[in-house]
Amino acid sequence: MKIAISGKGGVGKTTLAGVLARTLSDQNETVLAIDADPDANLASAVGVPPQKVGDITPLAEMTNFIEERTETKKGGYGSIFKLNPKVDDIPEKFSIEHEGVKLLILGSVPQGGGGCFCPENVLLKNLLSHLFIQRNETVIVDMEAGLEHLGRGSTGYVDAFIVVVEPGMRSIQTAQQIKKLASDLGIKRVFIVGNKIQTEEDQKVIVENLSDFPILGLMNYNAKILEADRKGVSPYDIDGQIKEEVHAILDNLRKQFGE
Numbered sequence: 001m002k003i004a005i006s007g008k009g010g011v012g013k014t015t016l017a018g019v020l021a022r023t024l025s026d027q028n029e030t031v032l033a034i035d036a037d038p039d040a041n042l043a044s045a046v047g048v049p050p051q052k053v054g055d056i057t058p059l060a061e062m063t064n065f066i067e068e069r070t071e072t073k074k075g076g077y078g079s080i081f082k083l084n085p086k087v088d089d090i091p092e093k094f095s096i097e098h099e100g101v102k103l104l105i106l107g108s109v110p111q112g113g114g115g116c117f118c119p120e121n122v123l124l125k126n127l128l129s130h131l132f133i134q135r136n137e138t139v140i141v142d143m144e145a146g147l148e149h150l151g152r153g154s155t156g157y158v159d160a161f162i163v164v165v166e167p168g169m170r171s172i173q174t175a176q177q178i179k180k181l182a183s184d185l186g187i188k189r190v191f192i193v194g195n196k197i198q199t200e201e202d203q204k205v206i207v208e209n210l211s212d213f214p215i216l217g218l219m220n221y222n223a224k225i226l227e228a229d230r231k232g233v234s235p236y237d238i239d240g241q242i243k244e245e246v247h248a249i250l251d252n253l254r255k256q257f258g259e
């Protein structure tokens, strides 16, 4: 299964991605978790200890490696580089492993005016295509709302595009924009996960305003998740409720694919 998670900042994408990755790993699936949000913090949600997180260099910052792979030649007219760099060994080379989850941090690509057509971006797009199309592992991508890294060619291979929302019109509007972007990119299976639910009203605002999306599940507002964040550990390691909720989300997802 190839899963991409998007949504407005702060809604709980990373929390869901981290707990989902740990859940799948505990079910003996081989999981590759990809942090594609420039504001990278998936490592901590997976449970990688803070000391170790500091040692990781995001792929987008490995300038020499990127130049080597894309064969970048800088010249008077900008730069010339390869559009199909080798990427298939990148997960093995640069991912770190925690509790059976292989984690790869992409980092942020400097955005030039009018979008960035640069070696970093080309490498990351090629890598995501490779991950979606050619890998056997379960791949979970924690993304930003803008879908910057997604190229047209690969997105048809995403099995589930999950948009996380919290009970509020701002994140709901972002979800609607993401749906539009996703459909422009040819992504068909867009699902909603509602997070930080406290009341029936909270549930209602999500269900009523996003009635054209299938809802995969809901996660309640949960002080333990904030506590995990404060301690720099994965919610998976300190809370049973989020585990159950994510389990249910995963079961629902599998039902969508008749598994």
Ligand SMILES: Nc1ncnc2c1ncn2[C@@H]1O[C@H](COP(=O)(O)OP(=O)(O)O)[C@@H](O)[C@H]1O
Binding pocket: 007, 008, 009, 010, 011, 012, 013, 014, 015, 016, 195, 196, 197, 219, 220, 221, 222, 223, 225, 226, 229
């Ligand atoms: N169900 C929840 N209950 C309470 N706090 C939550 C919940 N889900 C996420 N949070 C908190 O909200 C903040 C943003 O979550 P995060 O997963 O980093 O969001 P995103 O990746 O979408 O920006 C974090 O402090 C996280 O601990």
Ligand SMILES: [Mg+2]
Binding pocket: 013, 014, 015, 037, 039, 041, 142
């Ligand atoms: Mg995040």
